[in-house]
Amino acid sequence: MNGSTETGGTPATDQAPPTDQAPPTEHQILAEIAGLLAVVLDEYGLDEGEVTMDARFAEDLGLESIDLVTLAGHLQERWGERINFAEWLAGMELDEIIGLTVGRLVAHVADRLQTAGRS
Amino acid sequence: MAFLDLGALRFHVQRLGPADGGPPAATAVLLHGLLTDSLASYYFTLAPALAAAGVEVLMYDQRGHGRSGRPPGGYRLERFVDDAEELLERLAPDRPVHLVGNSFGGTVAFALAARRPERITGILAIESEPASPAWAVKLDGILRQAETGLADEPTLAWVAARRGAHTARLARSAGRLLAGTTLARDIPASRLPTEAQLRRIGCPVLAVYGTESDLAAQAAWLESLLPDCRSTFVPGQEHSVLIEAPDTVLALTLAWLREHGAELRGPAARGDLERSLR
Known part of the structure; x- marks a missing residue:
């Protein structure tokens, strides 16, 4: 997966406005997912800059499986039926889910949004 | 949700x-x-x-x-x-x-x-x-053991080492449930x-x-x-x-x-x- 901009424009930053025309870059998706995680983990808190592409949901960010259910709801609210987190995770082994990184989710979301954009 | x-x-x-x-x-x-x-x-x-x-x-x-x-x-x-x-x-x-x-x-x-x-x-x-009566006795034993074990840092550290951080986190969260409620007393007293x-x-x-x-x-x-x-x-x-x-x-x-x-x-x-x- 290409981690930087694919649209050929200026490099994405946190300040880059989301556009309706082009699918968001992985960088923009990462920023959005970090925002959703902050909501999910409200009561435990999340350190600044902790949500990186390499961070693992369970081991590094402290999510329990029930937090992943909550995250699934937020993902669907944000991006609609294009993102079916439960179905995606159901295809994985338990160890794989526990070791899942933010980067894999970002790549999955980017992939689904691009596919949806083309159709 | x-x-x-x-x-x-x-x-x-x-x-x-x-x-x-x-x-x-x-x-x-x-x-x-x-x-x-x-x-x-x-x-x-x-x-x-x-x-x-x-x-x-x-x-x-x-x-x-x-x-x-x-x-x-x-x-x-x-x-x-x-x-x-x-x-x-x-x-x-x-x-x-x-x-x-x-x-x-x-x-x-x-x-x-x-x-x-x-x-x-x-x-x-x-x-x-x-x-059943046998179930109530068994659950009483399990819950008493869990109440002590899940409040015990060395036990939680052992769980983390043997079963990983995610299981340890679940155990810690179960410990909070037992410590904060009457669940361990209530289940064995069920009708x-x-x-x-x-x-x-x-x-x-x-x-x-x-x-x-x-x-x-x-x-x-x-x-x-x-x-x-x-x-x-x-x-x-x-x-x-x-x-x-x-x-x-x-x-x-x-x-x-x-x-x-x-x-x-x-x-x-x-x-x-x-x-x-x-």
């Missing part, structure tokens, strides 16, 4: 499927176990595939667990059964349902079926048993269904055990107690069959729903999924 208020208590409820938007081939209510369990155990295992097969899947976090409310008291079995009964009235008032229960979730399912037999089409009980009441569970029951689990030894007793009960054993598994062998449990569930009249759709329609797992 969906919440439903029953009286003063807020329940976290998830409904999935049917994935194709058509009429449900069946309605299944999935009940999770005690302490470290939540609806997540189904949400990421059985639920999406059942929804894809045309089943309406209803899941909720039981009182004190997951994202549902955690009152300080009120954890006798009959309270959990009240919750299940009322949620059924709210979520599926006009149709009988299949119950899938994991561990304590199955204990709730048996008690609910004894109370409202006309509402239940069938029970799939995973590593589970109906409440127990009598054997005569349990015999009234006329619906078909499939009891799933791991061959390496202590519970497997009760299979013959349960079959003799219930009018229509069959047992199946998953080789090499202990108590955590649902989590450790989700594909096997899914195949069993689909075959069982089909056996009891559900016209499944999608990839599960012809039983390909079950065959591919054999």
Whole structure:
């Protein structure tokens, strides 16, 4: 997966406005997912800059499986039926889910949004 | 995330499927176990595939667990059964349902079926048993041990080293549930269904055990107690069959729903999924 901009424009930053025309870059998706995680983990808190592409949901960010259910709801609210987190995770082994990184989710979301954009 | 208020208590409820938007081939209510369990155990295992097969899947976090409310008291079995009964009235008032229960979730399912037999089409009980005097004694021992162990830092460190940080986190969260509520005292003090009441569970029951689990030894007793009960054993598994062998449990569930009249759709329609797992 290409981690930087694919649209050929200026490099994405946190300040880059989301556009309706082009699918968001992985960088923009990462920023959005970090925002959703902050909501999910409200009561435990999340350190600044902790949500990186390499961070693992369970081991590094402290999510329990029930937090992943909550995250699934937020993902669907944000991006609609294009993102079916439960179905995606159901295809994985338990160890794989526990070791899942933010980067894999970002790549999955980017992939689904691009596919949806083309159709 | 969906919440439903029953009286003063807020329940976290998830409904999935049917994935194709058509009429449900069946309605299944999935009940999770005690302490470290939540609806997540189904949400990421059985639920999406059942929804894809045309089943309406209803899941909720039981009182004190997951994202549902955690009152300080009120954890006798009959309270959990009240919750299940009322949620059924709210979520599926006009149709009988299949119950899938994991561990304590199955204990709730048996008690609910004894109370409202006309509402239940069938029970799939995973590593589970109906409440009985022996059950109350066993749970008392387990909960006392958990209360001490899960408040003990060296024990939690041992869990983290042996079973990983995620399991340790679940254990810590179960420790908070035990420390903050009367659950450990309440469960053994539950009102127990009598054997005569349990015999009234006329619906078909499939009891799933791991061959390496202590519970497997009760299979013959349960079959003799219930009018229509069959047992199946998953080789090499202990108590955590649902989590450790989700594909096997899914195949069993689909075959069982089909056996009891559900016209499944999608990839599960012809039983390909079950065959591919054999």
